[in-house]
Amino acid sequence: MDNKRFILALALSFAVFVGWQMLFPQPTPQSNNAANTEQASSEKASGNPLMSDAQKAVDAPSAQDFVPTAGKSVVVDTPLFTASFNTSGGIMERFVLKKYKEGIKPGSPQVDLVGGKSVPKGPMGIIIGRKGAETHTWLHGEWAYDGPETITIGEDGKAVLILRGRAAGFDIERRLTFHADSYLITEDLTLLNLEKTGTEASVAFTAAAKSMSAEDDNYNPTRVAWLSDDGRNEEDNREDLQTEGVSASGGLQWAAIESNYFIMSILPGSPEASLYASVQDGIFRMAVDQSETFMPGVNKTLTASYFVGPCDRGILDTMPNDLGQAVNFGFFDPLAKPMLIALVFLYKYVGNYGVAIIILTILIKILFWPLSQKSYKSMNKMKQLQPMVQKLREKYGDDKQRLNQETMALYKTYKVNPASGCLPMLVQIPVFFGLYKALLGAIELRHAPFIEYLPGTDMIWLADLSAKDPFYITPLIMGATMFLQQKMTPATGDPTQQKIMLLMPVVFTFLFLQFPAGLVVYWLMNNVLSIGQQWFTMRKTRNTTNEA
Incomplete structure (x- = not known):
């Protein structure tokens, strides 16, 4: 030679x-047509929590001692970000990173990882699948909130946003905990079965985000990534995400919408959780759901966390569920990180x-x-x-x-x-x-x-x-x-x-x-x-x- x-x-x-990286992205081992079933109403509701609620909604039970209030925006302000949540279901309307700007020109706005077009898709909303139907709780539910419109968290502080609602035969309480020094949001979701008999139901924590990079950016594609028993996988082919979507189960640790620089992720509290993800109307969506049995009159609390912020390796390495693997440089990762x-x-x-x-x-x-x-x-x-x-x-x-x-x-x-x-x-x-x-x-x-x-x-x-x-x-x-x-x-x-x-x-x-x-x-x-x-x-x- x-x-x-x-x-x-x-x-x-x-x-x-x-x-090869530009033309043939790495295939994922699992794909599921159900991940894009917002256009496929013939699917069962329990098969995919991203299906349109307009297609498969159930009426919420009539209020008794629960008094709903009109939805409004609540702003959570921390040293790292400013986030806005709608009290009607708790969906995230914006998430602005204070330390990062869109561009380098003076006056460039700070990065908002949600984007206005993502809001109708229900970022951080809860979906309940029950009795062959599916309820997007932020659309078909009643909600109440009696706290302040602005929650300011000082240095080393924390705060809890509490939302109460009723949908799909459940009383719902969402407790979202924020910390001044972290991009991690933890949730305790408590459900009370209002019916007289026990029932099986699936509960999905969701995320939705605009593209975090230009659609034609081959060096920094927005993608869906996840970590499960099969290892870390990702899909960045938008056409595949639109037509087929992806699914994963079996020891799911986290699922994320990410680019080279930013990430919106869900960390389930249950190892039995499953992922469904797709691109719909140009918006990246994913739902992490789990099936549970709910006995009548008994509260059951499910947990999950959301990390929304920069792909900072030092920060991600401190997060639970091995979220540090969200930043991965492929085959050369052991050399790239040092x-x-x-x-x-x-x-x-x-x-x-x-x-x-x-x-x-x-x-x-x-x-x-x-x-x-x-x-x-x-x-x-x-x-x-x-x-x-x-x-x-x-x-x-x-x-x-x-x-x-x-x-x-x-x-x-x-x-x-x-x-x-x-x-x-x-x-x-x-x-x-x-x-x-x-x-x-x-x-x-x-x-x-x-x-x-x-x-x-x-x-x-x-x-x-x-x-x-x-x-x-x-x-x-x-x-x-x-x-x-x-x-x-x-x-x-x-x-x-x-x-x-x-x-x-x-x-x-x-x-x-x-x-x-x-x-x-x-x-x-x-x-x-x-x-x-x-x-x-x-x-x-x-x-x-x-x-x-």
Whole structure:
């Protein structure tokens, strides 16, 4: 295996790696047409808690000692977020993150993870399935609330929002607990069976959210993810979510609507819970339900939690139900997360994530310096043999088998191992892909500036390392450095192969035009360091040869 072929294989592997993720997202092991049955009224209500309540509603029992009140908005204000809930069922009308903005321009609004179009889908609503019918309690129920319209939680404080209602033959009490220092909302849902006989019923905790990223954003797709006995799974194909949806059961730990940067999740209190999720009218929906037996006149309390906030690994790792696995970088996760830890560590000292990326790239280069040196020395040895290899091609060009035999004999005579230049580089591939995945999905880089303005102008440039370079300067320079690397690398292989190699900088430049700037900065810096190391090795070899 010569070095040119290896580099070609590596380049093509990278192109396939990126292209495959864009065109063929990882399939989920389970899918269920019932997850989108809002258009399929023939399904039984107990089969899917996301079915339209207008299709399968039951009338609430007449009020006796329960006195309903008109629905109104209650605002819960904490140091981390401001959330609004409608007292008619407790659905979440908005959830605004105080520490995150939609864009980098002055006056950009804070991130609202709900969005107005999601409200009719009942985020954080309760659905009860009973006697072959299904009740969306926020639509077909009576509710009462006698607390304040604004609940303000100071530092280290907590508060409880209590809503009482009646629907589907149950008295309902929802107790939502908020903490000043957490994005986690815990719920105690108490149901009282008003009928004279026991009954089986399914109870679903729901979530609904607008897309958390652009629909065509292949590097940051909004998706449905979950953790169960089958491990962590996700689905980001919107067409599949619209037409088939997904379902999961068996040790369900959590289910989430998430992007690279934000998450809305449900953590059930029962291991017997099941997930149904879909995309309806452009809104991501999911319901986590469980079946229970309710005896007459006996209260039964079910529990669940909701985490609505940033995909901050440090925060998620402290959450119950192993929610830390919501942030996952796939096959390279074991490498990506340590690199992000190192990146955050460096940032604490330099105060700029662009500079931190450069320092991390230098450290990685130093770590692999001996391996790279071995590879470059092997390349130089191969280069010295190229005139002889060319003569063999001219002599045995029509006999490929003989050409290979003579070439290998030549390498053996001069004690050159063609693979010795490839193997050191092979070790570095997992590290590269791990850092690639890390920089692609780290919330730390969202709106993190490097060089905020184009030097000498007032034009915003690398003000957001999670977004592409608006002027394409860094990807073009990266392509130029890659081309220079190709010219410096010994020309091995046949002429056709050499021409293909010269096209690779063009292909990579095209790919990197849309990449997040943080990733381009890493690759550009890595190219510059590689050019410097290659030049140093070539110069040292030339001086040694001249002295000899």
